[in-house]
Amino acid sequence: MAATASPSLLSYQNFNSLCDSVEAFLFDCDGVIWKGDKLIEGVPEALSALRSKGKKLVFVTNNSTKSRKQYAKKFQNLGLEVSEEEIFSSSFAAAMFLKIKISQQTKRVYVIGEEGILEELELAGFTGLGGPEDGKKTVDLKPNCLFEHDKNVGAVVVGLDHYINYYKLQYGTLCIRENPGCLFVATNRDAVGHMTDLQEWPGAGCMVAAICGTTKREPIVVGKPSTFMMDFLLQRFHIKPSKMCMVGDRLDTDILFGQNAGCKTLLVLSGVTSLSELEDPSNHIKPDHYTNKLSDILQFIET
Amino acid sequence: MAATASPSLLSYQNFNSLCDSVEAFLFDCDGVIWKGDKLIEGVPEALSALRSKGKKLVFVTNNSTKSRKQYAKKFQNLGLEVSEEEIFSSSFAAAMFLKIKISQQTKRVYVIGEEGILEELELAGFTGLGGPEDGKKTVDLKPNCLFEHDKNVGAVVVGLDHYINYYKLQYGTLCIRENPGCLFVATNRDAVGHMTDLQEWPGAGCMVAAICGTTKREPIVVGKPSTFMMDFLLQRFHIKPSKMCMVGDRLDTDILFGQNAGCKTLLVLSGVTSLSELEDPSNHIKPDHYTNKLSDILQFIET
Numbered sequence: 001m002a003a004t005a006s007p008s009l010l011s012y013q014n015f016n017s018l019c020d021s022v023e024a025f026l027f028d029c030d031g032v033i034w035k036g037d038k039l040i041e042g043v044p045e046a047l048s049a050l051r052s053k054g055k056k057l058v059f060v061t062n063n064s065t066k067s068r069k070q071y072a073k074k075f076q077n078l079g080l081e082v083s084e085e086e087i088f089s090s091s092f093a094a095a096m097f098l099k100i101k102i103s104q105q106t107k108r109v110y111v112i113g114e115e116g117i118l119e120e121l122e123l124a125g126f127t128g129l130g131g132p133e134d135g136k137k138t139v140d141l142k143p144n145c146l147f148e149h150d151k152n153v154g155a156v157v158v159g160l161d162h163y164i165n166y167y168k169l170q171y172g173t174l175c176i177r178e179n180p181g182c183l184f185v186a187t188n189r190d191a192v193g194h195m196t197d198l199q200e201w202p203g204a205g206c207m208v209a210a211i212c213g214t215t216k217r218e219p220i221v222v223g224k225p226s227t228f229m230m231d232f233l234l235q236r237f238h239i240k241p242s243k244m245c246m247v248g249d250r251l252d253t254d255i256l257f258g259q260n261a262g263c264k265t266l267l268v269l270s271g272v273t274s275l276s277e278l279e280d281p282s283n284h285i286k287p288d289h290y291t292n293k294l295s296d297i298l299q300f301i302e303t
Numbered sequence: 304m305a306a307t308a309s310p311s312l313l314s315y316q317n318f319n320s321l322c323d324s325v326e327a328f329l330f331d332c333d334g335v336i337w338k339g340d341k342l343i344e345g346v347p348e349a350l351s352a353l354r355s356k357g358k359k360l361v362f363v364t365n366n367s368t369k370s371r372k373q374y375a376k377k378f379q380n381l382g383l384e385v386s387e388e389e390i391f392s393s394s395f396a397a398a399m400f401l402k403i404k405i406s407q408q409t410k411r412v413y414v415i416g417e418e419g420i421l422e423e424l425e426l427a428g429f430t431g432l433g434g435p436e437d438g439k440k441t442v443d444l445k446p447n448c449l450f451e452h453d454k455n456v457g458a459v460v461v462g463l464d465h466y467i468n469y470y471k472l473q474y475g476t477l478c479i480r481e482n483p484g485c486l487f488v489a490t491n492r493d494a495v496g497h498m499t500d501l502q503e504w505p506g507a508g509c510m511v512a513a514i515c516g517t518t519k520r521e522p523i524v525v526g527k528p529s530t531f532m533m534d535f536l537l538q539r540f541h542i543k544p545s546k547m548c549m550v551g552d553r554l555d556t557d558i559l560f561g562q563n564a565g566c567k568t569l570l571v572l573s574g575v576t577s578l579s580e581l582e583d584p585s586n587h588i589k590p591d592h593y594t595n596k597l598s599d600i601l602q603f604i605e606t
Binding site: 142197211 | 513
């Protein structure tokens with residue numbers, strides 16, 4: 001359900017109207033809650049204020065480098081009380097997708113990505129190959145050398161990988177091109193993200209594009225803007241999507257996800273999207289509301 | 304000039320007719336002349352036979368890992384007499400393109416690729432950054448750490464890079480996104496190539512797609528199927544394109560290049576393209592002729 005009207009700047013009136021109309025707020029993390037390992041100013045107070053109004057809080061992140069468990073720990077380290085059950089990460093989504101799609105016999109999955117994907121795969125009963133273990137591997141391009149890959153790999157999961165290398169690219173490519181029926185799953189396609197507080201870095205969209213470039217195949221995307229995660233969220237919380245508001249910093253993932261799922265949407269300008277990008281005529285993804293940063297709601301909220 | 308008729312299997316008759324109608328044969332290298340560091344059977348004899356018929360031989364390769372000088376040495380090591388002047392590599396094309404397009408003040412170029420690009424850039428008067436030198440660099444994603452890049456880089460050249468890593472991806476991305484007017488040049492977009500004799504490996508298309516994925520920009524491609532190199536070739540040899548035959552193993556680069564330039568085209572099945580791919584209804588790139596391997600001409604040639 002795409003919004004057609006122009007997005008409105010968040011105000012006392014429209015925020016309270018929004019707040020009254022929803023039961024849950026879904027939050028993206030990078031660029032909304034934190035940048036890298038630094039909390040964005042005022043976030044703890046804003047989340048507390050929403051909780052005190054009886055709102056359910058859910059965290060929906062495309063960043064696959066951590067598992068739900070690891071995210072719960074990150075929240076805790078930053079002084080935020082968030083439980084594992086409130087977290088939906090694209091690492092979890094990838095594992096859940098494979099649990100539904102892959103036969104019980106095909107349990108081996110090659111990972112271009114980090115620990116979070118491997119941990120969620122293991123919890124779901126898969127054997128994860130690759131990932132950090134292959135981070136320092138190199139290739140040998142000598143004559144008569146054959147690069148061997150596991151013919152039983154039934155899926156390749158590609159996510160953000162700070163240790164991307166030619167070994168992993170060849171391994172993933174061989175599985176997708178040569179193993180019959182091998183699935184190509186992308187956690188997400190974010191071009192860039194705030195991996196640190198001071199600047200943006202290449203996101204999973206970089207690694208996913210690399211594998212598209214070499215396999216000439218398109219992936220199944222399980223993270224935002226795909227609404228795959230919404231099914232699990234609905235199962236757990238029994239709240240109608242129209243009673244949810246998605247809060248994010250990216251138009252093409254967060255806001256599109258919210259719109260695709262039928263939620264209300266709020267863009268914050270504390271991450272990768274600038275006001276001029278939002279207002280650019282070439283942008284067709286319009287949130288219901290926008291504001292500079294999450295803590296702006298503190299001036300409107302009635303406690 | 305795209306061929307509309309079905310490609311014909313090379314025969315005594317059509318080969319001799321082709322041979323009579325052209326003055327020069329242009330050859331792709333990987334998958335035609337060699338696979339990795341191994342010569343394909345019968346190639347020296349086939350090249351000799353064409354030379355003895357008075358044909359001009361030119362080698363046009365998308366593989367940017369070597370400079371023309373390094374390629375001449377590779378030919379020599381494999382026992383083939385080929386001079387530097389007969390070689391047109393995408394590393395050379397990238398340097399020539401920048402020489403035309405970049406102002407004399409902007410001499411700094413960041414390279415995601417290997418030695419060949421750096422060597423050609425230096426010959427053309429540029430300062431190449433990155434490449435092999437950045438092959439072992441890692442990133443530090445700690446808070447308050449800023450990844451610095453050279454604000455004076457005026458172009459990023461992306462080619463095949465066996466040492467691709469997150470450092471280079473971030474460096475190239477920052478130059479393209481943040482340096483005003485910075486050009487994004489791809490040596491080529493081959494998905495895979497015969498980097499070794501026994502199998503295919505990710506090609507430059509993999510690294511180029513990765514940078515497209517993170518910058519959301521499309522590159523200028525200087526290698527095949529772009530006909531940019533043809534201008535230099537015409538300057539040197541003064542032979543009309545219609546009097547040339549492009550011989551290659553890839554439909555979407557070699558054969559398309561030949562057709563785009565107005566040459567006759569011959570596909571060899573000794574590289575990445577199989578007969579079933581050629582004949583697949585989804586393939587719309589049809590060479591004039593095809594044969595299993597270059598040395599098939601030996602049975603037809605009259606010396």
